[in-house]
Amino acid sequence: MKTDNRxxxxxxxxxxxxxxxxxxxxxxxxxxxxxxxxxxxxxQAMGITRPSLYAAFGNxxxxxxxxxxxxxxxxxxxxxxxLEAPTSRAVAERLLRGALEMQTSECEPRGxxxxxxxxxxxxxxxxxxxxxxxRRASSQQALLDRFERAKAExxxxxxxxxxxxxxxxxxxLQGMAVxxxxxxxxxxxxxxxxxxxxxWPGK
Amino acid sequence: MKTDNRxxxxxxxxxxxxxxxxxxxxxxxxxxxxxxxxxxxxxQAMGITRPSLYAAFGNxxxxxxxxxxxxxxxxxxxxxxxLEAPTSRAVAERLLRGALEMQTSECEPRGxxxxxxxxxxxxxxxxxxxxxxxRRASSQQALLDRFERAKAExxxxxxxxxxxxxxxxxxxLQGMAVxxxxxxxxxxxxxxxxxxxxxWPGK
DNA sequence: CGCTTTCTATACCGGTCAGTACGGAAGGAA
DNA sequence: TTCCTTCCGTACTGACCGGTATAGAAAGCG
Numbered sequence: 037m038k039t040d041n042r043x044x045x046x047x048x049x050x051x052x053x054x055x056x057x058x059x060x061x062x063x064x065x066x067x068x069x070x071x072x073x074x075x076x077x078x079x080q081a082m083g084i085t086r087p088s089l090y091a092a093f094g095n096x097x098x099x100x101x102x103x104x105x106x107x108x109x110x111x112x113x114x115x116x117x118x119l120e121a122p123t124s125r126a127v128a129e130r131l132l133r134g135a136l137e138m139q140t141s142e143c144e145p146r147g148x149x150x151x152x153x154x155x156x157x158x159x160x161x162x163x164x165x166x167x168x169x170x171r172r173a174s175s176q177q178a179l180l181d182r183f184e185r186a187k188a189e190x191x192x193x194x195x196x197x198x199x200x201x202x203x204x205x206x207x208x209l210q211g212m213a214v215x216x217x218x219x220x221x222x223x224x225x226x227x228x229x230x231x232x233x234x235x236w237p238g239k
Numbered sequence: 240m241k242t243d244n245r246x247x248x249x250x251x252x253x254x255x256x257x258x259x260x261x262x263x264x265x266x267x268x269x270x271x272x273x274x275x276x277x278x279x280x281x282x283q284a285m286g287i288t289r290p291s292l293y294a295a296f297g298n299x300x301x302x303x304x305x306x307x308x309x310x311x312x313x314x315x316x317x318x319x320x321x322l323e324a325p326t327s328r329a330v331a332e333r334l335l336r337g338a339l340e341m342q343t344s345e346c347e348p349r350g351x352x353x354x355x356x357x358x359x360x361x362x363x364x365x366x367x368x369x370x371x372x373x374r375r376a377s378s379q380q381a382l383l384d385r386f387e388r389a390k391a392e393x394x395x396x397x398x399x400x401x402x403x404x405x406x407x408x409x410x411x412l413q414g415m416a417v418x419x420x421x422x423x424x425x426x427x428x429x430x431x432x433x434x435x436x437x438x439w440p441g442k
Numbered sequence: 443c444g445c446t447t448t449c450t451a452t453a454c455c456g457g458t459c460a461g462t463a464c465g466g467a468a469g470g471a472a
Numbered sequence: 473t474t475c476c477t478t479c480c481g482t483a484c485t486g487a488c489c490g491g492t493a494t495a496g497a498a499a500g501c502g
Contacts, residue, residue, distance in 0.1 A: 047478030211410030
C-alpha cells in the first residue's frame with residue numbers, strides 16, 4: 037500500500053474530490069442498491085462525467101466495493117466498538133441502539149447497504165452479492181466469538197447457546213434494517229429495540 | 240369473479256397450463272426478484288413465448304402480482320392459521336416454525352418473496368415495492384390485532400406491549416428470511432427459532 | 443370445405459444499460 | 473514557450489431491456 041497522495045502529479049490535476057465523489061456514490065448505492073443504481077444516477081450525484089468515474093474508480097463494481105469499504109468504515113464503526121462492551125447484554129444494547137441511530141438518521145438513506153445488497157438480484161450482481169454475504173459472515177463470526185467468550189465467563193444463562201444467540205441477534209438487526217428500509221417510523225424502531233432488550237436473557 | 244374455466248372457448252385453445260406457467264414464473268421472481276427476473280428468464284422457465292405471456296397475463300407487472308397472489312395463497316397460508324393459535328406464544332411458535340419449514344424446503348428458492356421485493360430497487364419497480372410493503376403492513380396489522388387481544392386476555396406479561404412485540408416478531412421473521420436467502424443452513428435457522436422461542440415472554 | 447377466432451412464432455421497436463474512443467483543454471516541467 | 477501528461481466532455485458501441493406488429497398455424501362452427 038503506497039500512499040495515495042501523489043506528492044507531485046505529472047499532468048493536469050483532478051478537478052473533483054475523490055472522497056466526496058465516493059461519498060455521493062455510497063448514498064446512491066445505499067438508496068437504490070447495486071443494480072438499481074445506474075451509471076447515470078451515479079455520475080449525476082457525484083458531479084463527474086462517465087470517463088472520469090472510470091479513470092478514478094475502475095468500473096461500477098470496483099466503485100461499489102470502495103463505497104462498501106467506506107460504508108463499513110464510517111457507518112458500521114459502532115459494531116466493532118459494541119463488541120468491546122463488558123457484558124453480552126451491553127453488546128446487544130450497543131448494537132441495537134447503534135443500528136437504530138444509524139438507520140433513522142436524517143439526511144441518509146434508510147436500511148442497511150449490506151442487507152440491500154445481499155438479497156436476490158440479477159446475474160451481473162452475483163459476485164457483489166457473494167462478497168457482501170462473506171463480509172457479513174465475518175462480522176457475524178466476531179459476534180459469535182464475543183458471545184462464546186460471554187458464555188465461558190458465565191455471562192449467559194445456562195439454557196442459552198452462544199451460536200443461537202448470535203444468529204438471533206443478527207436476524208433481529210437485519211429485520212430492523214428491512215423495516216427501516218420499508219419506511220418504519222423512528223418510534224416503531226425504538227419500541228422494537230426496547231422490546232428486544234426487555235426480552236434479552238440475563239440481567 | 241366469473242369462473243375462469245371458459246366452458247366453450249371459441250378459437251384455438253391455449254397450449255399451455257396457466258397455473259403451471261404461473262408457478263414457474265413465481266419460482267423465477269422468488270429467486271431473482273422483480274427486476275432481476277427478465278422476460279427471457281420468465282418465458283424460458285414458463286415454456287412459453289413472449290406474446291403468449293402478454294396475452295395470458297397482461298405484462299410483467301401484472302404477472303408479478305398474480306405470482307404474488309399465488310405465493311401468499313400457497314406459501315404464506317401458515318400465517319393465517321398461526322393467528323388462530325390459542326396463546327400468543329403458540330402464535331409465535333407457529334409463525335417461526337412455519338417460516339422455518341417454508342424457507343428450508345428443498346426444491347424451492349430460499350428467502351421470502353415479500354422481503355426480496357421490498358428492498359431498494361430501480362425506479363421501474365417502485366410501484367411493486369409499494370404494493371408489497373402495503374401487503375406486508377396488512378399482515379403485520381393482523382398480528383398486532385392478535386397480540387392486542389392476547390394482552391387484553393392477560394396472555395402477555397405486564398411489561399410487554401403488543402405493538403412492540405408484533406414489530407419484534409416481524410423483524411425476527413424478516414431477518415430469518417434474509418439469512419435463509421443468504422444461504423444459512425437449516426441447522427442455523429433451527430437454532431435461531433429455538434433461541435427465539437426460549438426468549439419469548441410468558442409461559 | 444370455408445370462415446372466424448384465438449393461439450403461437452419470428453422479428454422487430456425505441457430506450458437504457460455498462461463501458462469506451464477520441465479530441466480538446468488544462469496544468470506542471472523543462 | 474514548448475512539450476507532455478492527465479483530465480474532461482461528447483458521442484458512440486454492442487447488448488439487453490420490456491413490449492409489440494405481423495403473419496402463419498390450429499381448432500370450433502356452419
